[in-house]
Amino acid sequence: MTNHYEVVIIGSGAGGGTLARCLAEAGKKVLVLERGDWLPREPQNWDPTEVFQNNRYVSVDPWKDRNNKQFQPGSHYFVGGATKLYGAAHFRLRERDFEELIHVDGISPAWPLRYNDFEPYYTRAEAMYHVHGERGEDPTEPSASAPYPYPPIKHEPRMQQLVDGFKAAGLHPFHAPTGVNLDEANLPFSACVKCNRCDGFPCLLHAKGDAEVMGIRAGLGLANSSLTLLTRCHVLKLITNLAGDTITEVLVDRDGEKLKFTGDIVVVSCGAANSARLLLMSANDKHPNGLANRSDQVGRNYMYHNCKAVVALGREPNDTIFQKTIAVNDWYFGDNDFDFPIGNIQMTGKTNGAMMKGYKPKLTALAPTWSMDKLAERSLDFWLQTED
Ligand SMILES: Cc1cc2nc3c(=O)[nH]c(=O)nc-3n(C[C@H](O)[C@H](O)[C@H](O)COP(=O)(O)OP(=O)(O)OC[C@H]3O[C@@H](n4cnc5c(N)ncnc54)[C@H](O)[C@@H]3O)c2cc1C
Structure with missing residues (x-):
């Protein structure tokens, strides 16, 4: 096996899988x-009990919290990383997100890079991940150098009714930007069948815009592809030269065997927590606090969107199948009586009883005795995402 490469990428998720394809296309x-x-x-890909209750695709890797208490995070260690299970919602940050932004709990400082630095890459990523959407509907939308590459996904009747209701209330609902390989104009030949097994499920049809399908597989499938993928390769340490200014080797555990690889460039794209972990585990004499950690901030200040699924119960059954077509950003940067950023509302995939059981909802006085199946029949399922 050749052990030297122009670029060694660690992790094949949204970051690594995307980069791998782009670099392979560049030869x-x-x-x-x-x-x-x-x-x-396997059939279990679409089995809500297996996915939401038995956590079949959560990779066992217990972590410890600050009190040394063990917990199992929602890790997905697969080719494609977390995107194998993700909801395929492709939102761009807004211009103001990159500037100093005053939040209710403090100031988010300006980024060293701005929206315009990222814009061309957002446009390329939307094409690569088959993003469907409609520009001009969302008042908070940032500028874009191209229309969405694919048309917005049509609302089903109950979703259209919800859109009409939102509009009548003065809101600005828009078509959620969604990355799926869907051709609604020619459904018999479409890879995506617009089913209700998208959000949180692996796609059995490989029709979701995930990093395995759109990144790694696409890169491996190029004519004379220059991309090599090695699975089951847990990178343990980045080894530097004596001066500590160059990574000379990447140390890997593969099924108990230790292997070493070298690259002109080494990219760490193991996800937010595991990238920090690898840099910290790579401490040496020159870098006693870990690599790239002169600031002592690596692995600290983890920011996360606070998310909550909220279910509204309608009077009528909600027979929507593909529910993820609506989003609302009217409170993204605040409200008339609240001057700070609040967040985004989108739909989750349409829930069913087994999924709802997995969510462990708190039942309100409204329907305390209903079965999960009965709740899910009536539910309109929202995803609220607020700033950390
Ligand atoms: C259920 C779910 C739904 C989501 N929905 C959305 C959504 O709709 N829209 C959205 O924008 N985001 C969504 N996200 C978040 C999104 O998936 C992540 O932000 C994104 O995948 C992060 O990309 P990444 O490349 O940093 O990490 P990952 O995609 O997690 O990839 C990291 C990869 O590195 C590998 N790895 C880790 N450590 C090592 C090591 N030491 N050696 C070798 N390999 C290693 C992992 O196995 C993994 O494959 C969702 C996430 C989840 C879990």
Whole structure:
């Protein structure tokens, strides 16, 4: 096995998988080291009990909290990383998100890079991930150099009714930007069948815009592809030269065997927590606090969107199948009586009883005795995402 590459990428998720394809298209000799394996294609991919209650695709890797208490995070160590299970919602940040922004709990400082630096890459990513949407509907939308590459996904009747209701209330609902390989104009030939097994499920049809399908597989499938993927390769340490200014080797555990790889460039894209972990585990004499950690901030200040699924119960059944077509950003930067950013509202995939059981909802006085199936029949399922 050749061990030297122009670029060694660690992790094959949204970051690593996307980069791998782009570099392979540019003819670079690239190695992707992924600790997980291919996510198996099996009937359980679409079984809500397996996915939401039995956590079949959560990779066992217990972490410890600050009190040394063990917990299991929602990790997905597969080719494609967390995107194998993600909801395929492709929102861009807004211009103001990159500037100093005053939040209710403090100031988010300006980024060293601004929206315009990212804009061309957002446009490329939307094409690569098959994003459907409609520009001009969302008043908070940032500028874009191209229309969405694919048309907005049509609302089903109950969703259209909800859109009309939102508009009548003075809101500005818009078509949620969603990355799926869907051709609504020619459904018999479409890869995506617009089913209700998208959000939180692996796609059995490989029709979701995930980093395995749109990144790694697309890169491997290029004619004379210069991309190599090695699965089950857990990177343990980045080894530097004596001066501590160059990574000379990447140390890997593969099924108990230790392997070493070298690259002109090494990219750490193991996800937010595991990238920090790898840099910290790579401490040496020159870098006693870990690599790239002169600031002592690596692994600290983790920011996260606070998310909550909220279910509204309608009087009538909600027979929507593909529910993820609406989003609302009217409170993204605040409200008349609240001067700070609040967040975004989108739909989750349409829930059913088994999924709802997995969410462990707090039942209100409204329907205390209803079965999960009965709740799900009536539910309109929202995803509220607020600033950390
Ligand atoms: C259920 C769910 C739904 C989501 N929905 C959305 C959504 O709709 N829209 C959205 O924008 N975001 C969504 N997200 C978040 C999104 O998936 C992540 O932000 C994104 O995947 C992060 O990309 P990443 O490349 O940083 O990490 P990941 O995609 O997690 O990839 C990291 C990869 O690195 C590998 N790895 C880790 N450590 C090592 C190591 N030491 N050696 C080798 N390999 C390693 C992992 O196995 C993994 O494959 C969702 C996430 C989840 C879990």
